[in-house]
Amino acid sequence: MPAMARKRRAEAAHEGSSSADAGQDTKKRKTDKTEEAKFYAVRAGHVPGVYKTWAECTKQTWGFKGAHYKKFSSLSDAKAWAAGKHVAASKDTPSKYYAVAVGEPTGIYTDWAEASEAIKGTKGPKYKKFFTKQEAVEYIIAHGNKAATDALGADVNLALKSESETNANTEEETSAQAKRDDTLTHNGDVIPIYTDGASSSNGKVGARAGVGVWFGNGDERNLSERLQGPLQTNQRAELTAIQRALELAPRDASVQIFSDSAYSIKCVTEWSVGWKARGWQTSKGESVKNRDLVEKILDLMADKREMGALVMFKWVKGHASDPGNIAADRLATQGAKMA
Amino acid sequence: MPAMARKRRAEAAHEGSSSADAGQDTKKRKTDKTEEAKFYAVRAGHVPGVYKTWAECTKQTWGFKGAHYKKFSSLSDAKAWAAGKHVAASKDTPSKYYAVAVGEPTGIYTDWAEASEAIKGTKGPKYKKFFTKQEAVEYIIAHGNKAATDALGADVNLALKSESETNANTEEETSAQAKRDDTLTHNGDVIPIYTDGASSSNGKVGARAGVGVWFGNGDERNLSERLQGPLQTNQRAELTAIQRALELAPRDASVQIFSDSAYSIKCVTEWSVGWKARGWQTSKGESVKNRDLVEKILDLMADKREMGALVMFKWVKGHASDPGNIAADRLATQGAKMA
RNA sequence: UGACACCCGAUGCC
DNA sequence: GGCATCGGGTGTCA
Numbered sequence: 001m002p003a004m005a006r007k008r009r010a011e012a013a014h015e016g017s018s019s020a021d022a023g024q025d026t027k028k029r030k031t032d033k034t035e036e037a038k039f040y041a042v043r044a045g046h047v048p049g050v051y052k053t054w055a056e057c058t059k060q061t062w063g064f065k066g067a068h069y070k071k072f073s074s075l076s077d078a079k080a081w082a083a084g085k086h087v088a089a090s091k092d093t094p095s096k097y098y099a100v101a102v103g104e105p106t107g108i109y110t111d112w113a114e115a116s117e118a119i120k121g122t123k124g125p126k127y128k129k130f131f132t133k134q135e136a137v138e139y140i141i142a143h144g145n146k147a148a149t150d151a152l153g154a155d156v157n158l159a160l161k162s163e164s165e166t167n168a169n170t171e172e173e174t175s176a177q178a179k180r181d182d183t184l185t186h187n188g189d190v191i192p193i194y195t196d197g198a199s200s201s202n203g204k205v206g207a208r209a210g211v212g213v214w215f216g217n218g219d220e221r222n223l224s225e226r227l228q229g230p231l232q233t234n235q236r237a238e239l240t241a242i243q244r245a246l247e248l249a250p251r252d253a254s255v256q257i258f259s260d261s262a263y264s265i266k267c268v269t270e271w272s273v274g275w276k277a278r279g280w281q282t283s284k285g286e287s288v289k290n291r292d293l294v295e296k297i298l299d300l301m302a303d304k305r306e307m308g309a310l311v312m313f314k315w316v317k318g319h320a321s322d323p324g325n326i327a328a329d330r331l332a333t334q335g336a337k338m339a
Numbered sequence: 340m341p342a343m344a345r346k347r348r349a350e351a352a353h354e355g356s357s358s359a360d361a362g363q364d365t366k367k368r369k370t371d372k373t374e375e376a377k378f379y380a381v382r383a384g385h386v387p388g389v390y391k392t393w394a395e396c397t398k399q400t401w402g403f404k405g406a407h408y409k410k411f412s413s414l415s416d417a418k419a420w421a422a423g424k425h426v427a428a429s430k431d432t433p434s435k436y437y438a439v440a441v442g443e444p445t446g447i448y449t450d451w452a453e454a455s456e457a458i459k460g461t462k463g464p465k466y467k468k469f470f471t472k473q474e475a476v477e478y479i480i481a482h483g484n485k486a487a488t489d490a491l492g493a494d495v496n497l498a499l500k501s502e503s504e505t506n507a508n509t510e511e512e513t514s515a516q517a518k519r520d521d522t523l524t525h526n527g528d529v530i531p532i533y534t535d536g537a538s539s540s541n542g543k544v545g546a547r548a549g550v551g552v553w554f555g556n557g558d559e560r561n562l563s564e565r566l567q568g569p570l571q572t573n574q575r576a577e578l579t580a581i582q583r584a585l586e587l588a589p590r591d592a593s594v595q596i597f598s599d600s601a602y603s604i605k606c607v608t609e610w611s612v613g614w615k616a617r618g619w620q621t622s623k624g625e626s627v628k629n630r631d632l633v634e635k636i637l638d639l640m641a642d643k644r645e646m647g648a649l650v651m652f653k654w655v656k657g658h659a660s661d662p663g664n665i666a667a668d669r670l671a672t673q674g675a676k677m678a
Numbered sequence: 679u680g681a682c683a684c685c686c687g688a689u690g691c692c
Numbered sequence: 693g694g695c696a697t698c699g700g701g702t703g704t705c706a
Binding site: 535536537538539540541542543546548572573574576577598599600601602603604605654656657 | 681682683684685686
């Protein structure tokens, strides 16, 4: 998740500056080893607590909406932070949210001291206090740039989720909704579907891939599932998402599938013709990967064609501020953490 | 990891010699994903456990005094062994060795099914069963041609050793021997050297080629240089790397050169005999390219032979998880960037 | 026809 | 930095 990574980096930079010197000094004095001690305090995650490795911390925070964690060089500090915030975060909802849409770093703060730190030195900062996190998120989406939106990570969920149940009467909300509708509006009866795949630790041993299909807000066909099978790769996840999209839509309905995977789209729209001609050999003579999924999709496309329905693909840039892509991404990410 | 190396060599020989089979093999691997599973159990190392790649295994055992590790094709076996249990080593420590000195491909097999496959269709095959690998090696050296001996790769070391240290049949010793064979912690007789060539924009106008030679970590003879001359091609870079390796090693030392360039190895081990006979004409009557480099290498090899030293070549798959190949690759890439 | 390299490019997933 | 994947291409030989 680039967005998460960005946010993580921002937090680390932000919080790391305050007490780094003192901590290092202390540690250097008492320890002979040169390596810096690390403690990852997870205050909001699957299992809040203190972890010693980044891997464990990641496991506790990956895909967790609103995950909150921080690195310390002192165990006691980490414990205190995790414990202290834990109480506040888990039961008491903060009463104030400071949205910093333009600043360094952008994000949502619950403490004015931190928020003011983030806008200090920024020319033309944009920030505002809200009483709900959702409003703060929406403010950042409306007034911040793409990076600021991306930095929200899973929090964008709040804005998407509430779309249907919110009376969008402010200017910002209205225009945002209009933009979304514009993106999704299509000539007549073509169903727009967003697909995405995710694969944590892609290419490594414990990779877990997830599939996301998004038809629209609150649509019952929206899908979030774990990729089946032993090959947990990003490509298989992306292809499978497209497969599911075709399966979920009515057989006789034309669809337009939005995917950020150029690989997947080209597999089923251009490359497959050459592959068939060469007996599923790649241009370099190697056997085509993920042939099973490609063939399934081709079958589904042929079926639709017979029904008189069209299947269109549109590539969308990943991690742009495309709401549909973000929604599908979120579904895929959540699917990856399923059993 | 003796089994791994042996297996890889067998596959390489297989693919290199019989094109039809090689293609099928590839296809099969691709389709039903029956590729041999590998698990590296580390019983004594920095972090004991089971690892999936040789690179990870190396990381856990490198520099660890008394490191103890072993390769398995079954995860459960690997886990059991890592946990200290004695695993019935059926396929990991073979009790029989089938030497195929004349066949297609030649080599040492531990399974009669494979061995019989290698001699099927070959007129006048030469093969024999042994109870030690060393005997099998000696048989091939005695009854096979040069190519067959070369195909033995590092296993020729077994024959170079004195008869006294035979029967290295326990798991521990097999492991240790594997390390000697494959990670080139040589037994003093043969210096293992990795070579590689790089050529950015190969075949285009502004191509820049580099040469890499790797003797070992921190070895002062490691070389990274820009390819000299106006012809900046990958092939010249690969050949030059071999040339440099021979120049850098002591004149009277036997060496084993690991290269991923089948072209280079065949140039100096098989094709050159025909070229000499035809007056350096290719089989199609064209003049042989890179003759200057090939002749230089042949001269260096002849010189070593006169000194009583052996020069052996072993092909290694490029971009695989071979640490030596990766190291040489980096040196070559670096060299290509030089002035 | 085959084989092994050496690249150039593209999009994701980390 | 790496993997997942594909498309173009040259360097060279049998």
